[in-house]
Amino acid sequence: MTDTESPRTPLPVIELDDVRKTYRTGALEVEALRGVNLRIHEGEYIAIMGPSGSGKSTLMHILGCLDVPTAGNYHLAGEDVGRMSEEDLAQIRNRRIGFVFQQFNLLPTLSAWRNVELPLCYAGVGRAERRTRAISALEKVGLRDRIAHRPNELSGGQQQRVAVARALVTDPALILADEPTGNLDSVSTQDVLGLFGELHASGRTIVLITHEPEVAAAAGRVVRIRDGNVQDDTGSDPRTSTDPRTSTDPRAGGASTTLTWEAHQ
C-alpha cells in the first residue's frame, strides 16, 4: 500500500488503524477495544491470545466484517470496509472469509452436512456439488460418520469441528477462528491444527484465538491483547515471521496481494 515497502514484501491484507469498539448497555459503557493497530499480511498464521474479556472476540468479529468498529478504520485487501455496501460485505463474508465462532452457531434444525453446505448455497453452487464439498469438508475434520446428525446429537467437540468444516468449505483465503480447539481433546486438537497447517502451507491467511500455548506455538506470530489493546506482538514484519512461503512458495514474492487473494476465489 505504501511506496516505501520493498517489492518483495506482500501487502497487508488486513490493516486496522486505531480501531475502537464501545458497547453501551444502558448507562454502562464497556470499552472492548481501545485503539487497536494491527497489520496482517497475506499468508500469515497468527495466534491471538489474552485473558478472558480482553476483547479478542470483539476484534475477531470486526476482522470478519460481522461487526463494525465504533471508531477507526479497517482496510481489507486495501479496501475500506466502512464504505462497502451490504451486498459487497455479504460477498466478502461468503467467499473470502471462513469464520469459526466461539459458540459454533450451528442451525439446530439442520443436519451436520446441511449446516456445512449453507455458505455454498449463498455462493450459488449447485446442489450436488454442495453435498460433495460439504461431506469432504466434514471428512477432513474427522466427522465422515456423523454427516446426518443434528447439532444436538453431537458432542461439543464434534459441533466445534462441524463449525470448522463450515468455515473451510468455501475454501476461503482468510480463516478466522475463535478458539477452534477450545472443546477438543489433544488428538482432535492436533487434527485441526494439522488442517490449519495444510491450509497455511497452501497460502491461506489464518488468524485464530486460543488460550493454549501449544496451539499458539503452531502459529508464526502471536499477538497478545489486554484490556482492548495490543500488548505484545511477536512480529508484525512478514519477513521476520515464520511464513513458510517466504522460502518455499513462489507466489509469496512479487505477486500483488490482490492477485493471490483472488486466486483462492
Next chain:
Amino acid sequence: MSWAETLRIGLEAVRTHRSRSALTVLGILIGIAAVILTVGLGEGAQGQVRDQINSLGSNLLVVSPGSTTSSSGIRGGFGSASTLTSQDADALASRDVAPDIAAVAPASQRNLSLTAGTSNWTTTVVGTTPDWLSVRARKIDSGRFITGQDVTGHAAVVVLAATTAEQLFGARSPIGATVTISGVPMQVVGTLTAVGSSATANEDDQAILPISTAANRVFGGATRTSVQSIYLEASSSKTLSAAYQEANSELLALHHITTPTGADFTIASQQSILSAATSVDRTLTVLLGGIAAISLLVGGIGVMNIMLVSVTERIREIGLRKALGAPPRVIRRQFLVEASVLGLAGGLAGAALGLVGAAALPHLISQRIDISLTAAAAAIVVAVGIGVGFGVYPASRAARLAPIDALRSE
C-alpha cells in the same frame, strides 16, 4: 441464490416449524372462511327477498286502499277501510284511460277452510279476474284458469295452487273434483304451477275463485264491490312510471280527490317494494359483513402475532445466514417465500372451506348463501397481506442488523 433455491429453503422452514405453520394457516383459513360464509348469508337473504318479490310478477304495480304513503305500502292497506272497488279496476282496464296498463286484476282475499271429502285445509282464498294469471306471472299446471264467463256467471269454480292441491288431494288429480268453501261446493277446474322456492310457500298455498263468486257467494259482507287490492301490469318496464301516473290520476279523479296528498289509496311498484324489503336485508349484510371483518381482523392479528414471534425467535438464524454470506435481499426473499407459502395455503384452504360451507350449510339451516366473489377476494388479499407483511417486515429489519448483533439477540 436462485428463486428455486429460495423456495426450497422457505418450504423447508415451513416444514421444520410445523405447528407454527399450521397455526398461521389456520388463522388465515378461519378468517377467510368466516368472511365468505357471513357475507354469503347476508347476500343470500337479500337475494331471497329479491326473488320473492320478483316472483310477484314483472312490471307489477299494486294498488292498495288507505293513504299509507311511502314504500311500506305493501302492508298498509290490508284490513283498513276498503276504498277500492271493482269499478276502479274496470276503469283502469280501459285502453283509453290508461294506455300503458296492459292488464288489471282486482283481488280480495280471506283465510278460509276448504273441504274435499274427508280432507280439510285452511288457506288463502283469492277472488280475482282472469288477468290475475298474467299480472302475477303464474302458470297453469293442469286444467284451466278462471275465465271471463266464470266471472260474469258467478260460476262455482276454483283453481288450486300446488300446495293446496296436494294437501287436499295428495297425489290424485283434483281436476273435476269438488271442494267446499264456506258451505259452497266448487268444482276444481285447474291447478297452478308451483313457484318453487321454499321462501314463497304462501304463493303456492292459495285457492283462486272468480271475483264475483267470491264476493257474492263466499265472502259475503256489505260492500260487495270493494276489493282489497288491484294488481296492474305495465305494458313494459319502460312504461312502468307512465302506467303509475295514469293509474294515480285516474283513481284520484274517480274518488273525487283534488290534492294528491289526500289520496285514499297507495300505489306501490315492485321496485319500491323491493328496495324497502332489501334495505332491511342490506343492513343485515352490512352487519354480517362487519362481523366477518372483525373475525378477519382477529384472525389477522393472530397471524401477525405468530409471524412476529416466529421471526423474532429466528433473528439468530438471520444473523448466522448473514454471517455466512447471505445478502439482506436474499433473507428478505426467504421470509417472503415462507410467508407467501403460508398465506397462500391458508387463503386457498379458507376459500375452499368457505365454498364447501356455502354448499353444505343451506341444507342444514335452510338459509340461502350467495357467494360474493368481491368479499372472498378482499378477505384473501387482507389475510395473505397481513401474513406476508408481518412475516417479511421484521425479517427485513433484522437483515439490516450487523450479523453479530442479530446473532446475539435473545
